[in-house]
Amino acid sequence: MDALTLHALCRELSASLVGARVEKIHQPNARELVVTLRTKDRTERLLLSAHRQYARVHLLHGERPQNPEEPPMFCMLLRKRLESGRLVAIRQQGWDRVLELAFEAQNDIGDLVTYLLIVEMMGKHSNVILTTTDPDGRPQRIIDSIVHVTRDMSRVRQVLPGLDYQPAPPLNKRSFDQVTADDIELLELASLPAKQQKLKLSQLVAGMGPLAAAEILHRAGSLAPGAVVQAIQQVFQAVLQGAEPASLGLDALGVPQAAAPFLLTHLPAHQTMASIGAAVEALYREWMGRIHTSHMASELERVVNQHLDKLRGKRQKLLEQQEDSQDHEQLRIRGELLTAYPHLVPKGASEVTLPNFYDEDRPLTIDLHPAQSAIENAQRYFKQASKKKRALPLLEQELAQVDDDMRYLENVLVHLQDATPNQLEGLREELVKEGFLSERPLRRQRRKPSPRNKPATGQPDTFVSTDGYTILVGRNNAQNDRLTLKSSQPFDVWLHVKDMPGSHVVIRAPRNRPVPERTLHEAALLAAYFSKGRDSANVAVDYTEIRNVWKPSGSRPGHVLYKHQHTLYVTPDRPSVAAIMARQPASSTT
Incomplete structure (x- = not known):
């Protein structure tokens, strides 16, 4: 401001x-x-x-x-x-x-x-x-x-109870009505890049910030000193006399970027406002919302990455245990040999070499416990073999669960990209439900309690293809399940990026009517964009009919299997995706 x-x-x-x-x-x-x-x-x-x-x-x-x-x-x-x-x-x-x-x-x-x-x-x-x-x-x-400023913080100006109030040091700037063409000429604006031009001009004129300077240079139409002076007068008089309405500057996607008490004609678009107060409030509501969203997203990302690190460590230990358990057959053979040849085992020996009748009687050296007899050593090997054999299916189950959890959390990281505050809240509640996050707010953040039984899945993002087909994109794992398994019809087309985390994408398709290739391509662009392959080229996207998609029993939300798929290769460049995302229906249902 x-x-x-x-x-x-x-x-x-x-x-x-x-x-x-x-x-x-x-x-x-x-x-x-x-x-x-x-x-x-x-x-x-x-x-x-x-x-x-x-x-x-x-x-x-x-x-x-x-x-x-x-x-x-x-x-x-x-x-x-x-x-x-x-x-x-x-x-x-x-x-x-x-x-x-x-x-x-x-x-x-x-x-x-x-x-x-x-x-x-x-x-x-x-x-x-x-x-x-x-x-x-x-x-x-x-x-x-509200903020105490001590001598350690500033030698120029202290702000403490009991001191005399001292205004901030004045800036050496000129009043707008005193600026001359000679002043502008001394700035040598033509020799500066555009960003420096705005900064230099704002440093000359009292009350002017970079936003007003950009508007003035735009209205001037050139860097001629006389034209710049005239534009300065025009903008300041417009504010002083209330000759122009306040406006909200918008980017190409219609998101507020700036607020001013004059028309922001130099921005891609602007919206007139009833008052400068309304414009300022709308702008800062957007900005503070971004800050809150960014903070919440980073906190959720931190929690998810912590769990992923633990799961990676657990997976490595399970693989080591699995590898160690693979030798259960060799342990059983050692027990069998000790049982068959107890008379060849010297008393108190720490090892013995016996003919292995499972391997053409080749000699096999077996470690022994010196205090145990041959039969007792054999029983020890049988117990170890049995224990490791029983452990294998359990280890496989645990590895499958760890892989499922990691796949789920990697999907959450993808869904955190560009998530709105409502989508972030849905992801937070989903993580609580799945046991990865406690009920308490993140890092002392206060939040309004939500109704106990209110579903947090929300609605998928809805877009319209160039051919007029509805395309739905799930923005969290629970939403993906609901979209794919409950709200879609058997002949709808399902898309997902191949072999990496991403959103489920569904094209609403009439029965017995093929979906146009252009619509398939646009849906594949969305599937690639809302995935871990967002910044990659030639991303593989599988597609099939919904009837070919199913959920494995007991798996985490968002995890499905599918068959009879075809594959498209797309590059999710931002302009193409933005054009698709700009086509949204007035209302949508799933």
Whole structure:
């Protein structure tokens, strides 16, 4: 959020919130506050964030953030000083990314005083500071802050209770209405790459960030100094006069990438918004959702990889035990020879060589226990042989189970790619059900409890082929089972990447009508993309009818066997897959 956006937001918040009463203050996490304000006709929740990367101020709508059971000390202080007070002003410190919220409230002895809650949105130096005010309403003494800045942390500016408030050092920038063509010419923009052009221009003009600079250079149409100056004036005046609606910048897939109080014409697409506050909230909802999704995915990936490491170790031990048990026949033969030739075994011997009548009487050296007789040594060999022989089928069962578990977990890793928050929750609950994850949230994460009997499988992703056929893609193992074994018809076409983890893909196919090759190819692209072979070329994808697919008894979710398959070879390049994924029906059922 640059200062130009903050300017528009400050004006918008002032118009709607000044005069509101403070009902409640919460602190959901270490660097964020939510102030609940009551106006004449509604209640609003204002977010004040000092996040290191996403510092911002905007109204909150929809889902409420979760709060700790015990409010932090700074939150308790704000409640004591500001609750029941009135918000009397919202102003920006010049063209800085600093917002001041002035509150009138009663102090400890009942006098009406003014406090300033200052939100500094300056990257890793972001902070929220409560101060007293001087007679002119300017910040005076620091009461407390959400982040304490000591001398060890900064020799330039300390932020501690009891110190006088010092504004952040001013930036040597020019006001937009003072920028001349000579200033632009000195930047030598033509000699710089595009990214440096935006940065250089934003360092010249007060209030301008790289996003506004990119829009200005786009509107200028060239790097001619006069054209750039004119574009600067146009964008700033559009914000100051409210001549353009706020907009949300979108990428090629329609995902929010930026918010601004003007039209973002330089991006692939943009969406006009009712207010800059709505645009900012929509953008940060998307960004914070990505952060949460990324964190949850990485935590699940960590858990799955831990189990895979244990299973690999267990598998290696089982293979060693299996190899060791293969000699049970040789142990039985030693017992048979000792039983047949006890008279040839010297008393107290540690070994003996006997003719092996199972191998044309070739001599065989047999280790002995000196304290045991020939028959006792024979019985010992028989017991060892019997034990190892009985162990073989058990070891084979255990190896099959380990292989099934590893195959299942490797499929989970594939499904974690690009998973949405709902899909991640489904994967988490699936791992709990299969015994790989405990019921408690990951690493102290708080989450809303889900109904006990609510299925977490969700619905497969649904796409439409160029020929109009419905293509379904399972996004977790339980969903794969449901799609393949329960909701599909015998003549539907089933696809899966060959010999590696991946999603089940199903083409809804009319009976006695062949599926077009183009649709098969598009479904194979999806099967390859949602698999471990995503970044490979010439990925083999098997396909067959659903009636040729079945589940082995007792196997983990997602594991099936199939027959009568054909194989396609595809390369899941991103543009081709994106084109298929862009074709989604308005609604789908499985």
